[in-house]
Amino acid sequence: MKSIKFIFVLVLTCIVNLSFSQEEKLKFKTKWDNGLKIESTDENFKLKFGGRLMADYSLFHQNQELNNTFGKLEITDAMEIRRSRLFASGSIYKNTAFKLQIDFTHKKVTLKDVYIHFKNIPIIGNFQVGHFKEPFRLESLTTNKYIMFIERAFPTDFTHERSDGIMIFNDFLNNRLSAQLGYFKPKDNVGRAVTGRVTGLLINNEPNNNVLHVGAGFSHRKTESFSISAKPAHLALEYINTNDITNVKHVNLLSLESAYIQNSFSLQGEYISSQVKTNLDTYSFSSYYGQASYFLTGESRNIASSYHGFGRVKPSKPFGENGGLGAWEVALRFASANLDSKTIFGGKQENVTLGITWYLNSATRIKLNNVLANVKGAGKANVFQVRFQIDF
Numbered sequence: 001m002k003s004i005k006f007i008f009v010l011v012l013t014c015i016v017n018l019s020f021s022q023e024e025k026l027k028f029k030t031k032w033d034n035g036l037k038i039e040s041t042d043e044n045f046k047l048k049f050g051g052r053l054m055a056d057y058s059l060f061h062q063n064q065e066l067n068n069t070f071g072k073l074e075i076t077d078a079m080e081i082r083r084s085r086l087f088a089s090g091s092i093y094k095n096t097a098f099k100l101q102i103d104f105t106h107k108k109v110t111l112k113d114v115y116i117h118f119k120n121i122p123i124i125g126n127f128q129v130g131h132f133k134e135p136f137r138l139e140s141l142t143t144n145k146y147i148m149f150i151e152r153a154f155p156t157d158f159t160h161e162r163s164d165g166i167m168i169f170n171d172f173l174n175n176r177l178s179a180q181l182g183y184f185k186p187k188d189n190v191g192r193a194v195t196g197r198v199t200g201l202l203i204n205n206e207p208n209n210n211v212l213h214v215g216a217g218f219s220h221r222k223t224e225s226f227s228i229s230a231k232p233a234h235l236a237l238e239y240i241n242t243n244d245i246t247n248v249k250h251v252n253l254l255s256l257e258s259a260y261i262q263n264s265f266s267l268q269g270e271y272i273s274s275q276v277k278t279n280l281d282t283y284s285f286s287s288y289y290g291q292a293s294y295f296l297t298g299e300s301r302n303i304a305s306s307y308h309g310f311g312r313v314k315p316s317k318p319f320g321e322n323g324g325l326g327a328w329e330v331a332l333r334f335a336s337a338n339l340d341s342k343t344i345f346g347g348k349q350e351n352v353t354l355g356i357t358w359y360l361n362s363a364t365r366i367k368l369n370n371v372l373a374n375v376k377g378a379g380k381a382n383v384f385q386v387r388f389q390i391d392f
Contacts, residue, residue: 027041027042028041028045029041034050034312034392035048035049036048044094045092045093046090046091047088047090049086049087049088050086050087050392051084051392052145052390052391053081053084053390054081054083054084054387054389055081055387055388055389056234056385056387057077057386058079058233058235058383058384058386059076059385060073060076060077060381060382060383061073061381061383062237062379062381062382065378065379065380066237066378066381067379068379069378070239070378073237075235080106080234081105081106082234082387083103084103084104085101085102085103085104085105086101087099087102087113089101094120096116096117096119097119098115099113099132100113101114112162113130113132113162114131115129115132116129124170125169126169126170127168128167129166129167131162131163131165132162132167134159134184134195135167135169135195135196135197135217135307136159136195136219136253137255137257137270138213138215138257138259138268138309139270140152140155140161141307141308142310143308143309145312146311148268148291148301148331148355149291149353149369150233150355150367151233151353153287153289153335153351154230154287154288154289154335154337155255155270155272155289157229158228158274158285158287159219159272160187163185163186163193164184164186165184165185167183168182169181176200176201177201178199178305178307179196179197179198179199180196180197180198182194182195186221186223190223191221191224193219193222195218195219196218197217198215198216199214199215199216199257199306200213200214209261209262209264209300210261210262211260211261211303212258212259212261213259213303214257215258216254216255216256217255218252218253218255220251220252221253222249222250223250223251224247225246226242226244226245226248226276227241227243227245228241228242228285229241230337230339230349232371232381233371233385236381236383237381239347239373239381240339240346240348241339241346241347243346245276245283246278248276248278249277249278249279250277251276252277253272253275254275255270255271255272256270256271256272257270257271259303259310263300264295264299265293265294266292266293266294266300267290267291267292268291268292269289269291270289271286271287271288272286272288273285273286274286281343283341284341285337285339285341287337287338288336289334290333291353292332292333293329293331293355295327295328295329296330297315297317297326299313299314299315299316299327299329300313301313314362315359315360315361315362318361319361326358326359326361327359328356328358328359329356329357331353331355332353333352333353333355334350335350335351336349336351337349347376347378348375348377349375350373350374350376351371351373352371352372353369353371354369354372355367355369355370363392364389364390365387366388367385367386367387368385369383369384369385369386370382370384370385371383371385
């Protein structure tokens with residue numbers, strides 16, 4: 001861990017020193033824009049340094065029926081540093097980009113986004129290699145800094161989020177149509193996956209904050225075993241679980257997604273199905289969610305890009321500036337997962353999540369969520385969560 005920290009600090013130091021040592025030749029300028037940015041005046045070189053810190057507190061409760069099935073809760077409240085990350089990203093000669101992101105949570109060092117990105121390639125458009133998110137599902141591609149609730153919905157549990165791999169992607173029709181396709185090695189070079197996604201903007205009226213996004217993704221995965229499990233929240237009990245499905249030949253995942261923004265109001269929904277082919281049978285699992293939000297203070301959500309999903313919300317009147325109250329968002333989500341199929345009884349669960357988010361400024365927010373979980377045939381649970389977040 002110490003060696004990785006040392007390397008990370010050394011790389012940042014060398015980049016900064018190189019930037020300023022070349023000042024007379026290239027003329028660099030430094031500014032703060034939700035992160036430290038260093039750019040050459042000819043825009044051939046751009047560097048950004050940033051990070052995020054998320055501190056969560058949760059309260060857990062389950063009824064007597066769940067106590068009888070899963071046992072009484074050993075922990076009824078918990079606090080954790082959910083994420084603590086640093087990153088360096090940038091572009092070189094406008095056609096090559098990179099990112100190095102490291103997480104230091106729970107006394108572990110974990111590589112997140114680590115990739116090299118080549119731009120403006122004829123026909124292909126973009127080529128990316130390294131460790132990054134597979135092009136699958138809008139909410140998974142949206143960074144956890146900008147998701148609507150503290151937790152992502154059930155469909156995230158159906159897929160492997162980040163993998164080692166290569167990907168090509170491009171935009172067409174004035175960025176209204178996008179396509180991504182990649183080859184990945186998800187776990188320790190065991191198994192492989194081909195994952196692709198196509199999205200479109202049926203409505204793209206940015207001046208009036210009116211956007212309609214639709215998309216579909218598909219992933220064909222070769223693996224020997226497969227499993228799906230889900231929780232109402234990060235530290236809650238795992239109420240539904242297929243357990244390990246062995247002798248798997250392949251897994252096919254299909255996702256459908258949509259998002260609609262009209263000024264301060266937004267809707268978002270996704271559906272995912274998983275077909276697991278084994279030597280003996282084929283099993284089918286599915287999940288979906290629908291969520292809506294409204295800004296009481298007039299702001300609007302925005303889609304940063306097809307591959308990166310939703311972007312940063314900037315309050316029109318930041319808290320503490322000229323009497324500003326920041327931005328206030330209320331949200332509601334319904335999510336369902338079905339992990340029962342033939343001889344596998346993983347369980348069914350439905351969650352209703354209520355959320356309030358206070359955006360003090362563009363880099364700081366406080367989230368309050370209440371998750372009401374209904375485990376079909378087993379009982380009900382309730383999770384109350386608070387998150388304090390800063391990102392830059």
